[in-house]
Structures are given as C-alpha cells and as structure tokens.
Amino acid sequence: MKQVGRSVRPIGWQAITSGTFAYSSDLKPDGLLHGRALRSPHPHARIVSIDVSRAAAMPGVRAVVTGADFPAGVYYPNEGSQDREPIAREFVRFVGQEVAAVAAETVEQADAALAAIDVAYEILPAPFTIDDATAAGAPRMHQRPIKLANVARVYKRLWGDVAATRAAGPVNVTGTYWYPQQTHICMESNNTLARWDKDGTELHVWTGTSAPQLMVDELAEMLNIEKDAIICHEAGVGGSFGSKSRISEQEFLAAVLARAAKAPVLVSLTRREEFATTKTRHGFRSTLSLHADDQGRMHGVEGTIAVDNGAFVHSGYSVTAAGLKGLGTMYRFEGIDIDAQLIDTCKQPGGQFRGYGSTQTMYALECLIDDLAEKLNIDPIDLRRQNANQPFTTSPTGSQFQSVRLTECLDAVRDAIGWDAKKADRRPNRGVGVACGLHSSGSFGPDGSNRADSAIDIFIDGRVLVRFGGADTGTGQKTILAQIVAEELGLAAEEVEVLTIESDRTPFDLGAWSSRGTYYSGNAARRAGRAAADRLRTLAARHLGNGAIHLEAGKAVCDGRSIAIGELVAGAPETKEGVLTTEISFVEDAVHRVDAKFYGNASGTYSFAAHAAEIEVDPRTGKLRVLDYVAAHDVGTAINPRLVEGQIVGGAVMGMGSALGEEMIHEQGRLVTASFINYAMPRAADLPEVRTVIVEGGDPKGPHGAKGVGELCITPPAPAIANALYDALGIRIADLPLTPDKIMNALAARDGRVRRHHLWRRPSQWWTAFVRWCYPRGLFALLHRYGPVAKRAAAAASPALIDAPRVVDAVAALASGATAIGGGTDLLPRMEDRIAAPTSLVSTLDVTDMGGIEFAADGSVSVGAAVTLAELAAALKGRCAVIEEAIASIANAQVRTMATVAGNLLQEKRCWFYRNDFDCYKRSGPARPCYAVLGDHRFYHAAIDGHRCQAVTPSDLATAFAAVDAEVDIAGRDSARTIPITDLYSGPGEARLQASETVVRIRLPASAMQRRGTFQKLNLWEGDFAVVSVAMTAFAGPDRALADPRLVFGALAPVPWRARRTEQWLARRPGATAQELQSVLGEELNVAAHPLSKNGWKLDAAEGLAQHAIEILAGSSEERSKSPAA
Amino acid sequence: MTLRIRVNAQEHDVGAPALTSLLDVLRDHLNLTGAKKACGRGECGACTVLIGGRPVLSCLTLAGRVRDEVLTVEGLGPEWAALREAFAEHGGFQCGYCTSGQIMRAVALLRDGLPADRDEARQKIRYEMSGNVCRCTGYNGIVDAVLAAAP
Ligand code: FES
C-alpha cells in the first residue's frame, strides 16, 4: 500500500489519548528542585543593588543566581544583537525581565525566597509604543550603533524598477494598517528540566523545543561549554507555533540553577508568566501605497513600516526582513520600495511566530488590494488572479518559484464559498472576503539551514528506526517521516519508529521552523530511505538473484521468493551490534542566504494559499460572526492529508483569533491580557468549521512533491475577514483585532450618530469628571509613581478547611475569621493572586440549609446558596428562560458544574487591571490610581456611575435575578434578613455583608416563573464575562403589552442597572417596537451615563441588546432568527 | 492531613495539606499525569476529570472535599477505546497537551447524549466543549472525533 498520501494516525496516538505521553513537566526525577525567576516589576529601571542573602538562607532553598554570577559579555545569541544578558545585570527593560532565580525543594519555598530578595531600582522613563519611542527626546533604551534613539535597525528595500512602477501604475491606493502583538499560548507552558552529570561536566535537558540542536548550540554558547557536553532528551512538546525554535530563558535558568544546586531543576512557567514574559508576534504598522494601471495590473508597492520590537531583539531583525520580502514576493510586482524601522519599546519582546513578519505585511497588502479592486471596479478574486505569480519564474526579490498554484487556490475558494452567488444576492450585514498568502518551505537562516541529515537503523529483528534531529511539536513531523521512509522500505508507516530530539543520537537537523520540516527533513528521510532500500536490495540479490527485487511487508521479494529484512541485516558486513545504519545528508544547493539588499532565493520552493470568509455583523452590538470559512492551499502533494488539514485549520483559527480578538494589551508596560480569560482567543463555539481544499499537484523539488504548510495558513484570515467586513458594511477598520467596539464606532461614524451626555447639567458627575480630567494631566502619573502601595496580606501557611453541617456552624466559623468557599472557582484563583489570603475556609457545599431547590405551593422557588449553576439550570429548565439563558452563558460546562449560585453572585470584580497584578486603588490602597481611566477600558468597565473604581459586578446571575425581583436570605451570627438582590451590592462585585454573614438562599417569587423573559449578552468569546448584558422580563398583557416590565443591564454600571424610565414607558406602550425602545432607552442612557473615553460604544450595544430582547419577548422572533447574536 | 480518595476504581490514602488541589494529588501523589496543569486557575480545561461522572476542573477542586469517585483519562475502560481512536483518526489532537481534558469532557458529553441531527450535534459539541481550549487543532478535528464516537 502507498504510505505517502495516506492519513496515517499520528505516531504516539495511543500514549497521547491515554494520558501517558510524557512532557518535560511530567517527569519527576528523584531530588527534583523547582526553579522560579524573580522578575522586574518596572518597565525600565537601573538595578541599584540586589541582596539575596535572606533568600539564600530560607528553608528548602538550594541555589540563588543573579546576573552577577555570569561574566559580562554573555548575551542571548539573538541574531548577534548582544542586547539581552541572561539575567539582568544593570538595567531592566520590561516588566517581567529576569532579575534573579531561585531553586528550592518546593515551588512555594522558591516563591517565598523570591519575595525575600531585596532589589533597589532607580526607575527610568519608559517608552511603551512606537510613537513614544520615536518621539523627540524619547528616553533611549539601548546603546545601539544607530544614531536615532530606539531604532534597532533601519531597512531600505528597493527591488526591481521602482520609478517605472510609479509611472506605469497611475492608479493607487494607500492605507496604514496595524497588526498587533499576538501571543502563541502553547497549551504546555515553557518547561525545562535540567540535570548535570559527570561531576557537573555534562548537562542533560528535557525541554519543550522545536529545534533541539539549535537550542543546544545556543545554550552551549551562553554557558561557554562544548556543544557535545549538552544532551537534549526526547520529551513531548506541547505546541510551538514558532515560539520554541530558539533558546528560551527557562532553558538557561534551569541549566544554571541545576549547576549551582547540583540537583535536577525544573523551571515551569506559570500561565501568567507565559502570557506576560514570553516573546510575542511583533506588532507592525504598515503604511503602503499600491500602484496599478487601470486594467488592474499591479505594478508595485511602496511605503514605510514600523515594527514594535519590544525590549530586545529576538529575531526582530529577520522577522522585519521576512515581512518585507514577503510583501515584495507575493504578486508579480515590478518594483518595490519600502523603508522600515525596528523600534525598541519597554515591553515584552517580540520573537518568532508562525507567519514570521509576512502575516503582518500581507494584512496591509491584501486589504489594499480590495480597496484597489473597488476603485477599479474589478472583482477582488479576478484582480488577484490577474496578478498571481506563475510557476518557474523569479520574483524581483530573487525568489525562484517552482510549482505555483495560486490561481487554482483562488478558483477553489471562489467555488467553495459560493462567491459569485453571494456577490450577486446581497443579504443585509453579510459579506464575503478573500485574501492570499505565500510562504517559503524553509528559509535560509542560521548556518546549516539548507541541510538536513537523516539516519535509519534497521535491526536484525526487522525493526526500523528513523533518527531525526528535530522535534515534533504536534505538527505530525514524526508521522510523515515514518511514512516517507516506510514508502521506500515497503513497510506500513505504523511499523516505523521515529526518534527525535535526543541530541547525542540523532543526526544534524536544525529543527522545525520556517515551515522547513517537510521540505528539508522530509527530503533527507526520503534519500536515507532510498539508500537503505538500495542497500537491502543489493544484500538480497545474493540470496534472490539478479531479478527485480522489491521490498514488501518486511521482506525482500523476487519472483515469488523472499528473505526477511532482519536476515539481510544479520548478514551484512557493515552491521554493528545487530543494526544496519544508513545515514545521509541532504543539502539544498539552490538556496542561499539573501544578500545585503535582501535579494536572493532563500527557499527551495514556495507554498501559496487563498482563503475566503463569509461573515455577518450584528449592527446592534458590533459582534462579527464568521459564518463560513474556506482555506485552499497549494501544498504540493499532501504526504498525510489529515495532518495537512489539521495544520491548515489550526493555523486559520489562530489567524482568525488575531482578526477577531487576540491582542496583547499593556498598560504602563505591564500586560493586562495576561490570562486565558483576558486574552480573547477562539473557543470551539466561536468559529464555524474551517473547510479546507488541498489543491492537488506535485512540486519538482519537495519530497514526493510536498511543500511546507505550517505557517502560511495563519496569514490570510485577518485580511479575508477585514475584507468581508468591508464588503458587508462598507467600513474599513485598519487596526486589528476587529472587536465590537471598533465596529460600533465605525458604524456610528458612518451614520453620523453622536451621543450627548450633557454633563454640565449633572452636578453629581462634576467631581468624577474633574478627576478624570486631571488624570492625564499629571494626577495619574503622580499616583502611579508615588502612591504608596499597601503591603499585601501574606498567604497563610496552610489554611484549614472547616466542616460546617448547619448554617449556624458556618456563621460561627465566619465570625471567627474563616472565609466561605463554595465551588472555589473564584476564591482559589484569588488566593493564588494574593487578592484573598484567608486563614481558614469554611465550605458551604455540605451545609444542609444551603443546598437544594424547593418549589413552594404558592409557586415561589427557594434556591440554596450552595446549589450549583448546573443544578439550578436543570431545575428551572423550561420554567424561567431569563435565568436559564443567563446560566447557559456563564463560563463553561465544567465551571457550571462546580460553581455555586452564591459564589457566582459574590464573585469579585473581574477588572483586568485588578486581577492582573496592578497596584490599583482597590487592590493596593487609597493613594493608588485606577488604571482603567486611562488604560484599556473598552470592554469590561462601567459606562454609567463609575467613580473611583470603574469595575462592574461580573455576575450574570445577578442581572437575571434582578429582572425577576429575586431576594436574598442572609444569615449572620445574630441576624437573619432578606433583601432584594439589587440591595446586595454596594459596589462592583462588592456585597453588603458583615464579616459573619453569608448568603443562605435565594428566593424567586412566584411571578418569576410567570414572567416571560430573556437574557442577552455581548462578550468576546464563548464563556467570557459580559461586555454588556441585558435581562428583560414582563408579563404578557393584552394587545401585545408588556406588563410590569424589568429591563436590567449587566456590566454597564458598577452594579446591575435598571432602566426604570424605559420600563415605565414600556408598561404604557403596548406593541412598542425595537426602534421606539432604542430611542427611549437611548435618552435614558444619555442622561444617566458618564462613559470613559473609549467605552461609550457600550451604550449603543446596550440599546442593541435591548432591541433583541424586546423582539424576543414580543415573539417577533423572525427578525431575531436572522441576527447573528441568536 | 490524610485524604482518602477513590480514583479509577482504587482507594488511595494521600498525605497532603488540606487545600491541595485534586490535580496536584493526581499528578504529584498518584503519578497520574494525564490531566495537565495548563493554567492552574480554571480557565483552560486541560485538567478536566470526572467526579461522580460529572466533568470538573481538577485544578480548582480541593481534594479534601471530593466525596465521589474520580475518573481520569488513565482510568478509561475499553468502552472508550473508540473515542480515543476517533481522536487519532480525525485529527482530534496535534501536540496532545489538551487532549486528556478534551477526552474527559467528551466522555461526559457523550454519556449525556447528543442530538440525532448532525448539525445540531456539532453545535452542541462546540458549545459544550468551549471550556477546553486547544491551540493546535482549530477544533475541527475534536468536533469530528466526538461526533464519530457518538453511538
Ligand atoms: S489547568 Fe485547570 S482549568 Fe487550566
């Protein structure tokens, strides 16, 4: 059977699906220590002194290292930039940079020791953005050869005939596009286990890497030891997406801590560290002009690009260069003229990320092409087809194409998405968009880039082992190598084993990056397989004669006679210790490093793709939904179609993530989006199935005609969706991601809508307005810099867990200082963040009176505080839509199974500054600022009633309960009271409870079950907290009247907010339309609201949700079912 | 303190502080490393196990409060072989780091049953499994695998 072209199951699937596949952090050698890093709290500072003496003496601590432990002149080998020392010595340049590291017996001991390291800093001014860094008088971050402050490198790229291009292309379109920093977020955070053997002369590492040999080279250079003194061992790698193709900081830290402690050390980044300190995709601001003639022939592109480097050069030089090169290579341009600068900023640095620069530049180009298409009145697909590269041509940038099937890809998506029909039959708020991309199959980077070696061991028992010096990070690399070799040896792929990573046993290969795994490693494996097969046939000829011998099912076969491969191995003179080894080297001579002008052919072959998206926007809320998505790829031959599809789909979804929500938001240099819940990446329900088309056809140079696929798929999604948005609504949003705020603001601008809040008429707001006015004028800077930070409570060593059978027991425990814990889904993370530091916990789950749901004869319902969300939803199924829908929108199935009703109501505010370690007013004391006022408050902060703190009550259940007049039973040591749910809150996520008090039950009046209602929520991803929500209920009255209505908004004000005037109007207005409701509500909101500078759009979205709600209530679900938020 | 806990049909006595998470007990004390700590704070689903048949996040479950039997991916019986194979067959994983959590969530979901209509079933899988982040697959393969394993 053909092995190439088969969708073989991934090697190792049994271990992976049974949970026994081991990643570095699953290994537990004896005497394992845990390494942790002390990180800079400042974005830019001079280290005045570091004192580790207290830390070194703490229990369990076995090693402490600082920058002083390394000689001056040791740097991360980042493209020769020599700008980042392994541990900061004199300066720190981003929040999170390593200042010291500790190894201790437990993680807790290590963390305690970090807290005991005394560092004195002199704080320096810090530029955070490209504009800050390039402004006149900006503080300089590095001493670099370039005179301009904070410019790490300047690029001038001229390819082809630029003057002729301008002359020939009189039609032009221009635009500035921003592609923000994005982070990889491998599900396995960066983990490294290191151990020194042989008296500290031999280093063993188990680490998540996609390029073990490159990592070893870089680590050896930094440690100043021989390369072969480092042995990297095979372990699972939980994702890379580019991030693990060079040395990472924890690899160095684990090695030096293990050396100092003389014991194995595991450094495992926490998820917050993973978000906030690892390297990101570089942010690109591209201003481009595209020249064409009136027939649609694109002649060239020119412009300027500014790249946000972050604090250090980690591949920034080559990422920028690759972005420029991709721009010049994508279409049949004649001239390209781009000036670019790589700009230093005091943020976590950029690094290698799938797509490598061209994702960013292609976004700009592909959007401009649609603008051009509109200007020329040419169909966007036709325009691209007309300018597509052709096979076996050379681009003005020097890339020598082999197979090129871009036109075929465009035709495939046109067909699959139903382009022509959809363009002809316009549906409101819907649009289709297309975009293309190209990528090399392994660019020439470091020395040895154009070479890969492969070794095949055949054992006397017939087993076959392929030894491969790279790694499989989940791309299926191992599996395709097994297929390629199996094909040559006449075996099934399942019979071939593959060893990766083991750096002392595997031959030369620089690993998986630049989509080189298929092309280089595959070509090497194919040649090695062929050589091994030839050798076996020669050996077999002695037994079988000189007829045509072929290999099949572990035997050499000729004219019906056969001999087992193992026997041939046993009889071969070169067989050593029962193994016949074939090792070859594949070198691609036709590629070279690009020259100083960036001209040249750096890759053996190139892959192309076209993607098309159909989207729908809810103009009431700004929510963009992708309805259909097709990705057509020219990958040559698919060695394993299922794995190729997997790469395409995974990359496309990651690309859609950056199109729709993902961005690294920093405030004062500190990452705000530092957790899964603050980083809007796609969940399963957020996107449709991605449909793939593999455009068939081989490539003359790829192994079996295959080309690279891993990176290209991430490039087209953002422009395809942005183009579809333009097609739908005629709005062009140049800054990714395309979040609802930008869409609502663009729609308001398009339609000329402005909100007027008449603050001068509202004295109650004057003070807040005045303070907000002062913030950018010095007040914020003052509080941020000098506001004293209250010391955070130290976590109790080991809080006790108290059992409480009855409410009185629970209350007694609370009175003596315990903290109540329900499901724990909010409290435990707060404890980890040291927002909560309880001395003991009293569990509400076993308190009898706090459980159960009781339906009384009068129709009312009493819900125990410790009832879980899932239980409540099940009990109210079909009885109370507003609560059911609210619960269905909360988090996810697991959380709903665990979290309790009272826990949901009493969860703390989710302000992303408060929760992500900012020393804000609520967290660190009265003289600290609120970071939301000037920081990013577009989504999760109040637009009504915000005062000193802008946070909101995050509980969706509170919003829904308020719409059914729920009441809360509260018990204290000497009190019992019942209050309306709306009285429960004194502020954002802050309850009016005495220390000894707890919520015991929730009472839903009988009317709650009779009201018709709905809960509608706008958020950024499935399970996210509300950006805005509305709970609307009413009794169905005669003449389509909504009797005694409730209209309650969540996440709009610090506490659930009732639109009482609109409620009264609704009660008087049977048959009110959505339109009328919007205008009445709009007026009420205008009078009540006092939005921050960038969250006024939430008021528009609130009106939009209310419109949906009234249509649902009024039963006019026809309109509704067409809406994307349905 | 000593916790008595039943995991994969076996009783264990574990000496650990009162607030130890179930995930730490599984990984550090019982050497069941299938469940992963990809966030440790209830935001990703990689640590999903079943308690009394219901899917929970073991990183936010206090081991001392666990009353019912815990089932982890390592304890899945032969009746779930088809589901595991479906993950391999349909591209349900790439790096495999989220996979134990995905499979355990899928086990609970399949026990609850899926709608007969395939499109509805797909939608339900996507919704119900949205607490399990996967950064590699783009979810197509996971949805296909779960659907293929449905009776
Ligand atoms: S590790 Fe438990 S949810 Fe992420």
Ligand code: FES
């Ligand atoms: S398979 Fe890698 S995260 Fe899901």
